[in-house]
Amino acid sequence: MTGNVNHGVNSLITEDSVVLYWDKPENGPAVEYRIYVDGDLAGTTGKTHYSIRNLQADRGYRVEVRRWTGSGEDGIARLYLRTQAKRKRLDITRAPYYALGDGRHMNTEAIQRAVDDCGPGETVYVPAGVFLTGALRLHSDMELYLEKGAVLQGTDRVEDYLPRIWSRFEGTEMECYSSLLNLGVLDHNKGYTCRNVVIRGMGTIDGGGKKLAEHVIASERERLKNELAALGDRISECEKPETISGRVRPRLINLSNCQNVRISGLTLKNGASWNVHMIYSDGIITDNCRFCSEQIWNGDGWDPDSSTNCTIFGCVFCTGDDAIAVKSGKNPEGNRIGRPSRHIRIFDCRSQCGHGITIGSEMSGGIEDVRIWDCDMSRSRCGIEIKGTKKRGGYVRDVSVRDSCTARVLFHSVGYNDDGGGAEKPPVFERCKFENVRITGEYLEDQDGWKPCVAVELCGFQEPGHELRDIVFRNIRLGKPGSADRQAVSLQFCENVIFDHVSTG
Structure with missing residues (x-):
């Protein structure tokens, strides 16, 4: 994968395609973007990304992105891009690998040999x-x-999924089972241990799912039975009785200390816990994927954890937990390591079921500069949620949500996953902005259908200096037609919350 930046337009280049993406302008009217290739109009879009397909390998192209506002075109980028040279395919079904795609034979050794053999300019190719x-x-x-x-x-x-590897789950570094795909070696004191990887195509990466999760938990509960018994009543600080045993479950794709990794075009489903988890990583880009894990406990879709410059767009989620969860460690370890998640971009993503977009609850290392636009989280349980516990410490700040639809907006403290020593001070949630957002005040419960709820629930922390502060809601529509009699907003322990141009129904 190679990339270019020109006036804010980024490019992801393979041998036969270019995907362009860019930040949405802060202000101005809705626009149409026109994409030209070698002077000819290739297509138009109202989104802030565009895919150019079926290109020739190792060829240069002149690409222009122009903005149309109704009164004329305004060029925002001119790029000269060259597709990659044709890559050599290492077909896992051919010599010397001979993997069998019949769903019965184990292929771990054969596929791993192909991976080990794969060099720069080569591709491990998985046929139907x-x-x-x-x-x-x-x-x-x-x-x-x-x-x-x-x-x-x-x-x-x-x-x-042996051997176990050093990883992090729910904010704590620990040994976990290897994931289905593993990239990098975890070490919060070191730099990147894996770079420049592309995982793409039109196929599916499908984990062991609920059965694997149950088998791991049963095995771990037996291994830890004495330690779990010694906890006594303190086990109630965990989310569920099986929380501790469940933390060693593998992810679907685990990226530790990675830089410049792209995951594109795939269906990603049924990890035994989270599906794509990046830890201490940078420049992880995920585009045009579908996430499916609706029957999985902790079945998050995409979780940047103490990671930077991570971008996701054009994705659809049907998950057993959060579609997206931005994290940065859990007290007390997360406070000590102190590696924030920052510069996260989420756009043109849609939830079909699940909990929506979450920041936290593991946020002890801090989270800042999260930009969300053109997303639809109306078919979710929690909508857009920023959460922690009083013990967490850390901060969440500079979150922006624009031109989106969501079931509700939640800032609050939660009472689960609260084991571990607390920080000296509660978290601080501050400087967040919501503009041109429809908040329906109705959420989709996992099994029980639609339920009414408070559209905007804002709750900071009671200690002075830790109130929820400097929050702006501008050009907001609350509720659905006929819902005007419901309570639309709840505030507690807040300071300087602004509502500007808000309508209901």
């Missing part, structure tokens, strides 16, 4: 078929491509 596998370990400067109809199918056997 169901390829049963355990944990795989990717490396720098490689590409993994899944053809349409190809499935990397993770098993539900615990032993296929």
